[in-house]
Amino acid sequence: MIFGIDPLLENIDGAAILIVLVKVVIAFAALMVSVMAMVWFERKIVARMQNRLGPNVAGPFGILQTLADGIKLFFKEDLIPDNADPFVFRLAPYLSLVPAFLVFMVIPLGGDFNNGKGGVVTWFGSTNETLFQLADPHIGILFVLAMSSIAVYGVMLAGWSSGSKYPLLGSVRATAQMVSYEAALGLSLLAVLLNSGSLSTNAIVAGQQAWNWNAWATGGVPFIVFMIAATAELNRPPFDLVEAEQELVGGFHTEYSSIRFALFFLAEFMNTITMSAVIVTLFLGGPAGPTGWAPEWLQGVLPTVYFFAKLLMFLFIFVWFRGTLPRLRYDQLMDLGWKVLIPLSLAWFLLLAAFKVGQDQNWNRFLVGGVGVVTIVFGAALVSGAASAARARRADQEVAS
Amino acid sequence: MFATTVVDSITFSIAAAICLFGALGVVGFRNPVHNALSLVATLFGIAVLFIAQGAYFLAAIQVIVYAGAIVVLFLFVIMLLGVDRAENLVAERKVSGIVLALLLGAGTGAMVYIAYRAGLSTPTGEKSAMAALDPSNDLQVLGRAIFTDYVLAFEITSILLTVAVIGAVVLSRPAGGEPIDYEEFPDPEEDPALLVEDLGAND
Numbered sequence: 001m002i003f004g005i006d007p008l009l010e011n012i013d014g015a016a017i018l019i020v021l022v023k024v025v026i027a028f029a030a031l032m033v034s035v036m037a038m039v040w041f042e043r044k045i046v047a048r049m050q051n052r053l054g055p056n057v058a059g060p061f062g063i064l065q066t067l068a069d070g071i072k073l074f075f076k077e078d079l080i081p082d083n084a085d086p087f088v089f090r091l092a093p094y095l096s097l098v099p100a101f102l103v104f105m106v107i108p109l110g111g112d113f114n115n116g117k118g119g120v121v122t123w124f125g126s127t128n129e130t131l132f133q134l135a136d137p138h139i140g141i142l143f144v145l146a147m148s149s150i151a152v153y154g155v156m157l158a159g160w161s162s163g164s165k166y167p168l169l170g171s172v173r174a175t176a177q178m179v180s181y182e183a184a185l186g187l188s189l190l191a192v193l194l195n196s197g198s199l200s201t202n203a204i205v206a207g208q209q210a211w212n213w214n215a216w217a218t219g220g221v222p223f224i225v226f227m228i229a230a231t232a233e234l235n236r237p238p239f240d241l242v243e244a245e246q247e248l249v250g251g252f253h254t255e256y257s258s259i260r261f262a263l264f265f266l267a268e269f270m271n272t273i274t275m276s277a278v279i280v281t282l283f284l285g286g287p288a289g290p291t292g293w294a295p296e297w298l299q300g301v302l303p304t305v306y307f308f309a310k311l312l313m314f315l316f317i318f319v320w321f322r323g324t325l326p327r328l329r330y331d332q333l334m335d336l337g338w339k340v341l342i343p344l345s346l347a348w349f350l351l352l353a354a355f356k357v358g359q360d361q362n363w364n365r366f367l368v369g370g371v372g373v374v375t376i377v378f379g380a381a382l383v384s385g386a387a388s389a390a391r392a393r394r395a396d397q398e399v400a401s
Numbered sequence: 402m403f404a405t406t407v408v409d410s411i412t413f414s415i416a417a418a419i420c421l422f423g424a425l426g427v428v429g430f431r432n433p434v435h436n437a438l439s440l441v442a443t444l445f446g447i448a449v450l451f452i453a454q455g456a457y458f459l460a461a462i463q464v465i466v467y468a469g470a471i472v473v474l475f476l477f478v479i480m481l482l483g484v485d486r487a488e489n490l491v492a493e494r495k496v497s498g499i500v501l502a503l504l505l506g507a508g509t510g511a512m513v514y515i516a517y518r519a520g521l522s523t524p525t526g527e528k529s530a531m532a533a534l535d536p537s538n539d540l541q542v543l544g545r546a547i548f549t550d551y552v553l554a555f556e557i558t559s560i561l562l563t564v565a566v567i568g569a570v571v572l573s574r575p576a577g578g579e580p581i582d583y584e585e586f587p588d589p590e591e592d593p594a595l596l597v598e599d600l601g602a603n604d
Contacts, residue, residue: 088434138540142461149469153441156473160434160480168480175477179470199540 019130027134031104034311035269039066042269042319049323076258083163084255092161093256093263096154099147100270105134106143106201107277110304113209113288131202132287132304140201141193144278145186148233152178154267155235155242155252162255170251174235174242177333181232181239184225184341190349191222192282194356205286215283221348223283225341227317230275232337235268236318238325239333276314277307284310343383347376412453419446433479437472444468458540 040055040063047054055062080089110132137143152175159171192214193199196207208214215223232239243251253264280286287303294302328336351372358368419442426439444467451460547555 085432085434088438137457139457139461142458142465146461146464146469149465149473152469152473156476156480157434157438160476172477172480175473179473179477182469 020134023130023132023134027104027109028101030109031101031270031273034273035266036066036070037063038269038273038315039069039265041315042322045316045319046323049320070262073262074259078258078260079255081163081255085161085163088157088161089255090260092154092158093260093267094154095157096151096267097263097270099151099154100267100274103144103147103274104270104277106137106140107274107281108133108136108202108205108286109307110287110301112291112299112303113206113286133202136200136202139199141189141199141204141278141282145182145189148178148185149182151267151271154264158256158264159252162252164255166248166250167252167254170242170248170254173248173330174252177235177239177241177337178233180334180337181229181341184229184337184345185233187342187345187349188222188225188229189282191218191345191352194218194349194352201281201286205281205288208285208288211285213283213285213288218283218352219348222345225345225348226279226283228336229341230279231318231321232333234271234275234318236272237322238327240327241330241333272318273311273315276311276318279314280307280310286310339383339387343380347379351376409453412449416446416449416453419443420450434476437475437479440475441468441472444472456539458543 043065044054044062055065058064058068080086108131155174155178156171159167159169159174162168192204195214195218196204198204198207204214208217235242242248243253248254253261256264287307289303289306291299291302351369354368354372355365357363358365423439423441423443423446427436427443430436430439444463448460448463448468451457451463
């Protein structure tokens with residue numbers, strides 16, 4: 001019941017169970033290896049951006065540095081502060097890690113989506129048709145949102161249970177930030193859902209065949225808003241106030257050491273990868289791309305190659321953000337989230353919905369667009385008017401007092 | 402069919418156990434943060450029960466809205482106000498309280514029994530208590546019900562929420578005019594005598 005409409009699971013036999021196991025192993029291994037590679041990639045790129053060499057001793061190009069660090073962390077002493085709440089302190093890293101793992105479950109990693117094939121692949125003999133993703137629930141993308149809202153608990157409880165001031169400050173910041181940007185994330189997502197008419201990740205990718213990718217099919221704005229909100233949701237620079245080293249030592253994981261710290265570290269990079277995969281799935285057609293030119297044997301592999309190439313692009317963009325953008329101030333962060341991103345994505349969603357209704361009713365497209373733009377400009381003027389009135393009033397009060 | 406039933410009952414037992422122990426934890430633990438976490442466990446168990454009934458959308462919304470937003474807000478307030486210490490909360494048990502609890506429990510039990518007896522034919526006409534939603538389109542069923550038959554209730558609810566938000570903004574914004582503790586801490590600019598007195602005291 002929990003698995004959706006995968007054609008494989010209509011009649012379960014030995015081969016079906018084997019395929020599900022293979023998919024579990026592939027998803028797990030791909031994610032773990034990508035995390036290791038991502039840690040190395042980020043350190044290397046940031047080092048190059050700062051005119052340093054970066055890791056270059058362990059293995060060729062230092063690629064085994066992550067493994068060495070992981071093994072070292074395993075053997076470190078595991079400290080729990082006296083003031084800590086022992087149960088919650090031990091629980092928090094897993095609350096970060098498990099949702100990060102689970103999101104990857106609904107991402108389509110491959111399969112040919114051209115010509116309405118719907119990403120169905122055939123493994124181990126022609127009778128076993130399946131989807132190249134671990135599960136395809138009807139609520140696919142809501143599952144992603146649900147897991148990202150569960151992940152807040154990891155950060156929040158880690159900070160609280162440490163029984164120490166800097167982690168608490170870090171986790172209060174983190175919670176406010178993640179809850180604020182979840183709204184922008186969800187609203188920009190709505191544009192994609194409106195376009196594809198389904199919540200299932202498989203159907204969203206299938207709706208983007210033949211270069212009709214949501215990044216431009218929804219007009220670009222939701223893509224940019226989602227990208228910014230995702231960066232904030234991941235607590236990555238320039239939105240990394242959660243662990244601002246100069247102010248909070250290390251933020252919510254200051255008191256963590258040894259393997260528990262490693263779990264947080266792992267979860268953070270895993271979230272970066274899964275969020276990039278979600279962006280690729282939603283806006284850049286997932287594994288979609290031209291496969292017609294390739295020989296037969298290559299056609300099964302190409303979609304997966306496309307998917308990972310797109311993934312790598314976003315991973316680089318996230319590292320690029322980190323290497324170039326200075327951290328925002330806290331009030332700037334909140335202003336950007338509440339006063340720019342949320343109204344913008346809401347207005348854009350209404351505009352797209354108006355176009356959709358206009359299409360159904362055969363209205364003049366330019367008229368709909370014109371009325372929509374005028375309404376949005378009017379709304380924006382109202383919002384900015386209200387904001388500047390409030391600012392002026394506050395300034396008056398400060399002068400008066 | 403047999404396999405499905407076994408899987409369903411195992412899922413139900415685990416989820417129900419999580420719900421019940423979570424609910425006991427909400428009232429049992431002494432630390433507010435532990436209470437809130439138990440509430441999360443209960444909400445999560447209910448989400449699993451929704452999935453077992455084929456109500457995927459409700460399950461997702463349960464996790465996103467209740468576990469992801471409302472309890473996070475609870476925890477946020479608990480942390481900000483610093484009431485997260487275990488406090489001595491032993492209260493004397495009043496007879497009226499016990500009677501009220503028994504009445505409420507009996508009422509809830511009666512409602513559960515009615516829902517159980519109602520079975521397939523329910524008051525609203527939508528399948529609910531004992532029948533699974535059609536799992537292939539639970540979203541469409543829900544969307545159609547909300548935006549056609551129950552659209553008035555839906556709109557009234559949204560107005561209610563808007564009123565609540567505006568009310569919260571009005572209540573929380575600083576009142577114009579003088580601060581409340583004006584008498585206790587008078588403004589020295591308006592009463593120069595105070596200022597001189599203060600300076601004198603500092604010498």
